[in-house]
Amino acid sequence: MKNDKKKYKSGFKTPDSYFEELGDKLLSIVSEEKLPKETGYKVPVDYFETIEEKILSKTLKEKETKVVSIFSQKNIWYVSGIAAAILLLLFLTLNNDSIDPNTINFAEIETYINSDHLDLEAQDIAQLLNEEDLESLETEILSITKESIENYLLESLDDTSLLIE
Amino acid sequence: MVEEQSLLTALKSQSQREQAFRELITTYKERLYWHIRKIVLNHDDADDVLQNTFIKVFRNIDKFQGDSKLYTWMYRIATNEAITFINKRAKKMQITSEEVQQAALSNLEEDVYFEGSEIQLKLQRAIATLPQKQQLVFNMKYFDDITYEDLSKILETSVGGLKSSYHIAVKKITAHLENNETF
Numbered sequence: 001m002k003n004d005k006k007k008y009k010s011g012f013k014t015p016d017s018y019f020e021e022l023g024d025k026l027l028s029i030v031s032e033e034k035l036p037k038e039t040g041y042k043v044p045v046d047y048f049e050t051i052e053e054k055i056l057s058k059t060l061k062e063k064e065t066k067v068v069s070i071f072s073q074k075n076i077w078y079v080s081g082i083a084a085a086i087l088l089l090l091f092l093t094l095n096n097d098s099i100d101p102n103t104i105n106f107a108e109i110e111t112y113i114n115s116d117h118l119d120l121e122a123q124d125i126a127q128l129l130n131e132e133d134l135e136s137l138e139t140e141i142l143s144i145t146k147e148s149i150e151n152y153l154l155e156s157l158d159d160t161s162l163l164i165e
Numbered sequence: 166m167v168e169e170q171s172l173l174t175a176l177k178s179q180s181q182r183e184q185a186f187r188e189l190i191t192t193y194k195e196r197l198y199w200h201i202r203k204i205v206l207n208h209d210d211a212d213d214v215l216q217n218t219f220i221k222v223f224r225n226i227d228k229f230q231g232d233s234k235l236y237t238w239m240y241r242i243a244t245n246e247a248i249t250f251i252n253k254r255a256k257k258m259q260i261t262s263e264e265v266q267q268a269a270l271s272n273l274e275e276d277v278y279f280e281g282s283e284i285q286l287k288l289q290r291a292i293a294t295l296p297q298k299q300q301l302v303f304n305m306k307y308f309d310d311i312t313y314e315d316l317s318k319i320l321e322t323s324v325g326g327l328k329s330s331y332h333i334a335v336k337k338i339t340a341h342l343e344n345n346e347t348f
Contacts, residue, residue, distance in 0.1 A: 032307070032335050035342075036288055039308060040281015041202050047212075048198070052190045055216050059223040060183065107225040111245040 081128060169235050176226045190219055193236065196309070197243045203304045204247040206269040206289075208278040214250050218243045237318040240311075244301065244319060266293055291341040295334055302327055303334040 090109065129137070175185035197218060202211040221242050229238055248262075255262040270293050273279045273286060281289070292300055301320060305311045306327075313324045320327070 032339075035307070035338070036282070036285045037308075038281075038285065039199075039203060039289065040279055040285035041199075041206075041208075042278050042280055043198070043208060044278065047208075048195055051194055051198075051212075051215070052187060055190055055219045056183075056187065058216065059186065059220055107221055107228070107242055108245070110221070111242075111249055 085128070170231075173226075173229070173231060173235055186223060189222070193239060194219075196236075197239060200240065200305065200309060201243050201247045203308065204244070204301070205250060206266070206273065207276065210250065210269075214243070214246050217250075218246045221246065233318050234315070237315050240305075240315075240319045248297070262297070287342060287345060288338070291338040291345075294341055295337060298322075299330050299334040299337075302330045303338070306331050307335075 087109075172185055172188060175181040176189065178185075194215070198211060198215050201214045201218070202208070205211050205214060218239070222239055225242075229235070251262045251265050255265045258265065270290060273281075273289065279286075292303060295303065298320070302316065305316055305319070306313075311319070313327050316322075316327050317324050322330075
């Protein structure tokens with residue numbers, strides 16, 4: 001009697017192409033076993049013991065440093081306008097790919113902007129401002145002290161050697 | 166899950182925030198470091214990306230809704246940070262991100278923080294031949310043993326898609342190593 005010809009059906013069934021894919025799956029498991037289990041990468045001595053303080057000093061310092069605002073109440077409206085335009089652009093772009101905008105968090109938006117996906121030119125932003133706005137922005141910028149600029153650069157620059165000069 | 170919930174509550178409270186953040190770093194620093202390291206390959210770059218990842222977590226923790234696990238959210242930030250890092254370097258050097266990775270790979274033999282054997286080096290070269298998404302899936306599944314369900318949340322891909330991606334990756338890596346007579 002042949003094994004593959006059963007008299008009665010059990011009622012069980014398998015997902016589509018289960019047996020076709022089984023061979024590939026098993027082969028990949030077998031070949032996986034031949035691969036090394038470690039990457040070979042290592043870290044400097046005490047790296048993991050010191051990294052916490054490094055990160056904490058950056059994040060907590062950030063909290064303690066007094067932030068000098070370059071925007072007055074009025075200018076916040078302009079910036080909010082630009083931010084709204086960016087969000088609208090993001091919404092329209094992402095909506096085309098059927099992504100629910102409510103599921104996007106701020107970290108992702110920041111990553112998106114940092115990745116240079118947003119091709120906004122300074123001119124596009126400038127078009128949103130009239131002469132009066134530009135004048136008041138100029139007054140605000142002139143009122144920024146040298147010390148605030150230095151603090152900002154120290155906080156934001158990756159390569160602080162530029163500041164030694 | 167309860168532990169994660171209480172850690173999250175502490176992270177959002179002003180008085181317990183510092184202690185909770187310290188605990189968060191202690192718990193996840195190594196896992197996230199090795200995840201990032203396998204993407205950027207070099208220790209100094211991995212160190213930069215790891216710090217940026219935790220800084221971003223710290224700045225955005227109030228916006229974390231808790232609709233996914235804290236650890237999958239952090240893995241997602243770390244993955245995005247590492248990829249953004251490579252893309253920025255590629256743009257700066259006016260080369261492709263694949264070329265950035267190839268350059269990092271060619272420096273591995275001289276890297277004092279790489280002590281892999283010949284076969285481990287060949288495995289890293291084989292992984293680099295895969296498309297970026299397959300590299301991520303292979304590294305996270307093979308070395309970190311992350312479940313497909315968690316991977317699906319980190320990479321925002323269906324479990325089925327991830328499974329086939331992983332099997333294709335293993336197949337390609339094996340073929341690459343066989344062609345280079347490693348086995």
